[in-house]
Amino acid sequence: MFEGLLKSKFYSKCKSAIKLTKTRIDMIKRKRNAMEKFLRKDIADLLKTGLDINAYGRSEGFLVELNMSACYDFIEQFCGCILNHLSLMNKQRECLEECKEAVPSLMFAAARFADLPELRDLRSIFSERYGNSIEAYVDQKFVEKLKPMPPTKDMKLQLLQDIALESGLEWDSKALEQKLYNPPPSEQDLSENANDDKNKLHRSKDEPVRKTDNPAKQHHASDAPPKRNKDDDDRYKPRGSENREKTRSIDIRVASTDQNDPQTNSNSERKVSEENC
Numbered sequence: 001m002f003e004g005l006l007k008s009k010f011y012s013k014c015k016s017a018i019k020l021t022k023t024r025i026d027m028i029k030r031k032r033n034a035m036e037k038f039l040r041k042d043i044a045d046l047l048k049t050g051l052d053i054n055a056y057g058r059s060e061g062f063l064v065e066l067n068m069s070a071c072y073d074f075i076e077q078f079c080g081c082i083l084n085h086l087s088l089m090n091k092q093r094e095c096l097e098e099c100k101e102a103v104p105s106l107m108f109a110a111a112r113f114a115d116l117p118e119l120r121d122l123r124s125i126f127s128e129r130y131g132n133s134i135e136a137y138v139d140q141k142f143v144e145k146l147k148p149m150p151p152t153k154d155m156k157l158q159l160l161q162d163i164a165l166e167s168g169l170e171w172d173s174k175a176l177e178q179k180l181y182n183p184p185p186s187e188q189d190l191s192e193n194a195n196d197d198k199n200k201l202h203r204s205k206d207e208p209v210r211k212t213d214n215p216a217k218q219h220h221a222s223d224a225p226p227k228r229n230k231d232d233d234d235r236y237k238p239r240g241s242e243n244r245e246k247t248r249s250i251d252i253r254v255a256s257t258d259q260n261d262p263q264t265n266s267n268s269e270r271k272v273s274e275e276n277c
Helices: 002-006 009-048 052-084 086-091 102-109 118-130 140-146 153-167 174-181 187-211 215-223 230-235 241-260 262-276
Strands: none
Touching (some): 009 086, 052 086, 102 140
């Protein structure tokens, strides 16, 4: 009783905050265990019915939940370490070597777990006592767990294999691996190929239209009569037309010569008049 009265504020505050934190973690872990049990059974049922792709899709969310549960396990371990060495920590101003990793790790977790408000009280207590001298000793495994890294394909496949073994299923992952590493063409690729085919079809339809950009010109050109050669004209002339043209040309020449020689015309007129007399 007297030992409890002689304890410092540091001791009493740390002990109270750590106990409340452990109580909260126990409640949280019970809920999470029930949820993980349901997810595990759901994935096992999907594997049993041959829905490997669906089970693979559920595995990512399940791995995220398992990773978060591991973070709560880390915090519970840190709280247990500090609670076991709290009497020695109360006697020394410097942080014990055994708690140099647990103390800064809890301070690091205070800003990342809103459902554990007592961690913020512990951060204030430790900062007042130790300052920032132990920040470099944060557990790196705990830090890696808190990083938002999506699980890899190998991690998902390994989880499915573990669940299949626990459920007593004979499941071979080779078929699923072939689907994952050699996926069929997606709907987007198929739609892109269909669009390319449509564009090619439209181009082929547009090509003859481009050749007949000015239909009026082609219409007039087609209506124009074909050119005729001189041989064709001679071939289709009626018989006797050549003689008529020759005699016509001779008469024209005679008339022209008569007009050009007035003296001969007058002589011919005199001869005609004398003959009439």
